[in-house]
Amino acid sequence: MEKAQANIRINELRAIIIEAxxxxxxxxxxxxxDYEFDMLLxxxxxxxxxxxxxxxxxxxxxxxxxxxxxxxxxxxxKEFQQYPxxxxxxxxxxxxxxxxxxxxxxxxxxxxxxxxxxxCELKFDGTAICLTYRNGxxxxxxxxxxxxxxxxxxENARQIGNIPQQLSGSGWPEEFEIRGEVYMPWAxxxxxxxxxxxxxxxxxxxxxxxxxxxxxLIDSSMVANRGLECTLYHMLGExxxxxxxxxxxxxxxxxxxxxxxxxxxxxxxxxIEEFITYWDTERKMLPFATDGIVIKVNExxxxxxLGYTAKFPRWAVAYKFKAEQALTRLLSIDYxxxxxxxxxxxxxxEPVQLSGTIVKRASLxxxxxxxxxxxxxxxxxxxxKGGEIIPKITGVELSQREPGVxxxxxxxxxPDCGTQLVRDEQEAKAFCPNQSGCPTQIKGKLVHFxxxxxxxxxxxxxxxxxxxxxxxxxxxxxxxELGKEHLLTLDGWKDRSAERFLKSLQDSKDTPFERVLYAxxxxxxxxxxxxxxxxxxxxxxxxxxxxxxxxxxADDIGEVIADSIISYFDDEINCETIERLKAAGLKxxxxxxxxxxxxxxxxxxxxxxxxxxxxxxxxKALIVAHGGKASGSVSGKTAYLLAGxxxxxxxxxxxxxxxxxxxxxxxxxxxxxxxxxxxxx
Ligand code: IVH
Numbered sequence: 001m002e003k004a005q006a007n008i009r010i011n012e013l014r015a016i017i018i019e020a021x022x023x024x025x026x027x028x029x030x031x032x033x034d035y036e037f038d039m040l041l042x043x044x045x046x047x048x049x050x051x052x053x054x055x056x057x058x059x060x061x062x063x064x065x066x067x068x069x070x071x072x073x074x075x076x077x078k079e080f081q082q083y084p085x086x087x088x089x090x091x092x093x094x095x096x097x098x099x100x101x102x103x104x105x106x107x108x109x110x111x112x113x114x115x116x117x118x119x120c121e122l123k124f125d126g127t128a129i130c131l132t133y134r135n136g137x138x139x140x141x142x143x144x145x146x147x148x149x150x151x152x153x154x155e156n157a158r159q160i161g162n163i164p165q166q167l168s169g170s171g172w173p174e175e176f177e178i179r180g181e182v183y184m185p186w187a188x189x190x191x192x193x194x195x196x197x198x199x200x201x202x203x204x205x206x207x208x209x210x211x212x213x214x215x216x217l218i219d220s221s222m223v224a225n226r227g228l229e230c231t232l233y234h235m236l237g238e239x240x241x242x243x244x245x246x247x248x249x250x251x252x253x254x255x256x257x258x259x260x261x262x263x264x265x266x267x268x269x270x271x272i273e274e275f276i277t278y279w280d281t282e283r284k285m286l287p288f289a290t291d292g293i294v295i296k297v298n299e300x301x302x303x304x305x306l307g308y309t310a311k312f313p314r315w316a317v318a319y320k321f322k323a324e325q326a327l328t329r330l331l332s333i334d335y336x337x338x339x340x341x342x343x344x345x346x347x348x349x350e351p352v353q354l355s356g357t358i359v360k361r362a363s364l365x366x367x368x369x370x371x372x373x374x375x376x377x378x379x380x381x382x383x384x385k386g387g388e389i390i391p392k393i394t395g396v397e398l399s400q401r402e403p404g405v406x407x408x409x410x411x412x413x414x415p416d417c418g419t420q421l422v423r424d425e426q427e428a429k430a431f432c433p434n435q436s437g438c439p440t441q442i443k444g445k446l447v448h449f450x451x452x453x454x455x456x457x458x459x460x461x462x463x464x465x466x467x468x469x470x471x472x473x474x475x476x477x478x479x480x481e482l483g484k485e486h487l488l489t490l491d492g493w494k495d496r497s498a499e500r501f502l503k504s505l506q507d508s509k510d511t512p513f514e515r516v517l518y519a520x521x522x523x524x525x526x527x528x529x530x531x532x533x534x535x536x537x538x539x540x541x542x543x544x545x546x547x548x549x550x551x552x553x554a555d556d557i558g559e560v561i562a563d564s565i566i567s568y569f570d571d572e573i574n575c576e577t578i579e580r581l582k583a584a585g586l587k588x589x590x591x592x593x594x595x596x597x598x599x600x601x602x603x604x605x606x607x608x609x610x611x612x613x614x615x616x617x618x619x620k621a622l623i624v625a626h627g628g629k630a631s632g633s634v635s636g637k638t639a640y641l642l643a644g645x646x647x648x649x650x651x652x653x654x655x656x657x658x659x660x661x662x663x664x665x666x667x668x669x670x671x672x673x674x675x676x677x678x679x680x681x
Pocket of ligand 1: 090091092094121122123124125126127128180181233234294312313316318
């Protein structure tokens with residue numbers, strides 16, 4: 001390609017790749033399939049090879065994709081401490097072509113000039129982690145970050161069941177690093193996504209994104225519930241006493257570190273190919289996602305000799321499996337209204353076999369996606385199951401487009417109630433704003449309110465349909481005003497069924513506040529968010545009057561959730577509903593004040609800022625447990641500013657100007673612990 005033209009394409013490719021990298025690593029919401037991404041990167045590499053003078057140090061061919069800057073992600077104010085990597089944390093050269101694996105083996109053989117072996121391993125589809133052990137104890141866990149600097153996720157890594165805090169056995173170097181992958185097994189992924197779909201939260205596109213998003217949760221205690229696992233595959237350190245990679249991993253395993261046993265030492269390209277062919281089918285039986293095979297030179301001396309490029313080791317390569325696809329015809333598109341009013345396009349397909357199941361329906365996400373794909377009804381489309389529960393349409397086979405295909409029009413009005421739809425720019429989704437009049441939304445809210453994880457009232461969807469259709473219930477508060485006489489008017493209801501239902505409603509009044517809050521069905525307030533809000537605010541009254549700043553101060557609450565909460569309480573109908581539910585006796589406060597552990601902070605207001613060894617909410621709970629009051633802003637009444645890492649500079653300045661004592665976490669703990677001991681005697 002001519003230079004000027006190449007330059008234009010190079011810049012275009014860089015922009016696409018940089019944005020795709022950001023979506024993948026930072027937002028955990030990829031826009032391109034791995035294959036599409038890899039092909040664009042290869043095109044860029046080829047152009048840069050042809051025109052080496054156009055290579056710049058910031059080209060995505062020269063740098064690994066970065067997972068830093070999560071602040072931008074969904075408006076969450078993530079603040080992880082960052083630390084430099086002792087050894088750069090690189091990526092792997094990859095290919096979908098076995099001939100390129102052969103070429104890698106040839107290059108390695110030529111460079112080494114001696115006999116050597118390969119370690120063949122699964123390529124785990126998760127997010128990279130670097131663990132440092134000091135004197136046998138887990139000292140730090142960093143993400144890959146930009147390869148030079150990573151986010152400190154130590155507290156979160158401590159919540160992952162198979163990462164040992166303390167090594168077993170003996171003989172470990174005083175300090176070493178071991179790198180690997182944090183991944184989410186299918187079972188945990190399906191559970192999480194089912195929950196997110198129930199909440200009408202965007203499900204994670206694949207287990208990799210789910211693992212990466214979970215590893216970066218602010219509240220460490222939430223990480224424990226996500227079912228993450230870790231596998232380790234690369235040990236580093238000064239003068240490690242091993243001759244081979246395999247020996248190092250063998251020792252790591254003896255020390256209790258999680259190392260995969262699905263490894264094989266191979267001597268020839270034939271053996272490598274055999275390993276690849278075996279796992280290309282067998283991987284479908286594994287309880288976690290793998291996207292390929294990694295082939296590494298096993299002898300550490302030869303690894304050193306082969307060295308690294310700016311981005312990859314020359315001693316390893318990844319062979320990637322292509323995601324399974326099927327080509328089928330798009331018959332029609334349904335527009336489904338959910339309980340929060342989101343309208344989602346769902347494709348009806350000519351049934352097709354894909355990864356062992358028959359696919360008839362697939363998600364189209366939103367209007368933008370439909371436009372991006374230039375999809376027409378009647379088109380032949382590619383469906384992929386990249387791990388999602390619902391398969392997705394990844395492309396249109398334009399060469400098979402027939403005359404007569406029709407361009408679909410995303411509806412402008414609600415397919416259920418006819419109300420003009422509104423578009424949520426932040427989420428690129430269309431919504432029906434008729435929250436209290438749209439039948440699908442109302443019924444969806446009623447079903448959600450009674451569901452097991454909410455009020456846990458025994459009632460099927462059919463009961464709710466009956467109650468709604470009879471005009472007995474259209475607001476969740478109506479449930480508590482039902483009497484036996486109302487229920488007996490329903491088809492098929494007898495004394496016993498009516499009594500059972502009323503008893504179940506009565507029992508539900510004991511449901512703890514966090515679940516009542518979840519039951520209200522506030523958009524974006526899922527189970528975990530409800531828990532976090534309940535813990536932070538303590539009561540619905542405090543939550544209702546909280547401003548945006550205060551909402552953002554609770555763990556894992558970002559702009560989108562804060563705005564949704566504010567708009568929920570701005571609606572008078574919602575406030576009335578809460579008043580009626582309060583009158584019915586539901587719990588709108590956390591159960592009881594935490595047990596007072598000491599009076600160390602009685603009468604003292606403490607402002608908390610920055611990051612601590614535990615979540616901010618846990619620190620606030622400690623303040624309260626020791627008699628103090630946690631407050632958001634520094635004033636003349638503040639006794640202490642408790643400043644963690646990256647404490648707000650404004651707060652520090654204000655504390656200084658007002659003469660407020662600034663203390664760190666250690667001093668704070670001294671303060672409460674001394675008192676705790678004191679109260680014992
Ligand atoms: S070795 C110097 N081994 O794949 C590079 N990586 O696409 C050492 N990965 O960044 C990496 N399974 O996060 C290695 N068995 C395995 C792996 C593996 C998954 C990840 C890793 C890497 C990425 C490259």
